Amino acid sequence: MDDLTLPQAITIGRLQETLSLQVLGDINALVQSVSLLSIQTIHFTGINTFSLPFVGETITLAATDNGFISLTIGISTEKICLLFSQLDPSPWPIVCEKATDWLERELGRILLTSERYSQMIAEHLTSGNGFSFLTNLQDIFRCDIFLINKQLEVLRWAGGKALPLTPISFKSPETTPTSSTLPKPFAPLYIGQWTEKRYHSIPLTWCPLSGPKGVLGFLGLAATIQDIGSIEQFFLQKTTTLILLELVKTQSIQDSERQHHRDFLFDLLYNNFDSLEVIISRGKLWGWNFANPHFVVVGEITDYNPDSADRERFEELVTEMTTILHKRQPKTICIERNGQVVLLPSLCSENP
Template identity: 25%
Template sequence: MNLADFLRKIANAQANSMGIPGLSRILMHEINMPVIITDDKGRVLSWHCPPSVALYPEERIMLPSTIRNHSDLPGEGIIILKGKKLKYFSWPIGEVKILGYLLLLEKPEQLTETWLPLFGQFVEAVSLAVMVEIMHQREIVDIEKNYRDEFVRDLIFNNFDGIDEVIRLGKIWGCNFSGAHFVMVIKLLNKSNHLESYRQESALSIEKFFIEQVPGTIVGEMANFQVVITPLPKEQANDLHSYTRDLFTKLSPLISDWDCIAGVGKLYESINMLYRSYQQAKVALELCKLVQHEGSPAFFDELGAVRLFYNQSQQDLEEFYKEAIGPLEKFDQENNGNLLMTLWHYLRAERDLKLVSQKLFIHTNTLRYRLKKIEELLGGSLEQEETRFNIYAALKVAAILGKIDQK
């Protein structure tokens, strides 16, 4: 087939919405070689092999360093698939930004010097067509995401005409809003200087996870966090907390490159109460660092008195903090000490001297000395319940104000 005929075949494939698989199949039939098309991370978008080649599809392949290190240039080398070493030829897909790769496996005998230039033109034509398809698919995904985000915003801000309307619209997204739901707010914290594109990839993993794990869930994005609106399965009706914690335990390996904090609102039977669950989830998210979540979400109904500080002005919080434990902060600053953190760990560990000593890597006698010094500076005994309550509340405020590292 000459180049003009091949280009017409490619154009017809696109006109008939055959997509990326259709394009790679045409190329495979023309050159009689295995054709693999991946995205820029190695996820397989299309996989076609001639009948004579026993090579079975994979969902993702490890792109060789010769491709990753020279991603903007055609290349060749060796790739290992299912334990087999195969010769590959690769072409980048995309002009300004790399969107993926087109790989051909096992050099065919007919690739003589006469055929090679035409062969390369065939591949280039398919690469350009695939680039258009990828960009088109991303546009569709972005449009769908915008509609979904808008629907989620309407839900959490009670911006709808009636419950019947919500139930009808919810069915479009695979949701049944006639039962009880609750809201989770999730935020990814960058701990390894990842690029924004990696955050988006992890956010998609979160969305896919919850939709698969809990049918009827819808996930939207608000500012820099994700909003998950999900039903509670009937068999878990009395176990919201452990059920949600189990979900996050399963989610954790999928986003291991990120620190993840999450807040969870209360469960409500009526959909018009979702806005309250959302507001509660946001409060829990903001105060998430105050609880020992260790990858687990913070629940609004478990925050106790801490949530009372959330809406206080910073000036009021500062005054309360200085009145209660200001002398400790002053002592630490003047003497390069760490009495404040010692007190924090002491109270969080329920005054277990051995546990706190291990946490701070100090001897128990050193800890006793510090505690005595703390009592002297504060003018009260840590054995008194009211004193401990005020001090612990002030420490919580200190964490809100970012004065102590609560970890």
């Protein structure tokens, strides 16, 4: 991936600079803190409203009777109103036009960078390089970053800044449903925590990879939610969308393979093969060595209905169990069919 720098956020301070506005009164500390806030919507009183596809604040600009410009912003339950004079006085419609032109240019600049960014990630994924591009994102987002699947397995780890170069343990992400009132490009973020106490001073923020089939994984960032600004969240959402598509594709391939596994094991358990040679030959297609003896274990949950709402949870449990088994006994065959769990551990410890 080429080097890429995130564009500047569209903030109140940059808008103030564009319109050459000078604050009235000795409130520099307040203005300095407000100037850093990102803009999501601007109401130009009596003219129009301009909305941006970023997380930010809603502000109202208006012309006063004495020729000043007022800026009103609501933060939590508090409403702040600032008065500005124009260093280069212009009629109110001209001020609005100048602000709108600047907003459109800035939006175009950000969207152009976003398109290039998405294309870079897409090309990286289609070239078969997997999730190694996270190393580049480490520089783009200026923090360590890593990817886990829904079984909490680390798929890619890019540490070296605040985090070690190799993965460290973390507590399971805890998320809540995202509010439907949030703008579309909003990347839901949640506070996480490392398992070991010595890493507790390092922040951890989770960004879930959510799709129609639920959460398929998480991006973890060694940064606080406050450090992840509106532009970072916008590009983070682009990132999660592309990663999610890759995970869905991978899951689809795995589901197809599992179905072939189920069919093969069904024929095996019901002795639908003509000879041992056929069994051994078919098993090799899936990396199984049936020249060695195997022990068969079949388990089922009493009164379990595969067509019930418990189906999804059952599949998750089977996946978790398979993951744990493969870590301890990599050659163990574990498959689910018709609500039953079938295990075939090899009785031979040697590799084929």
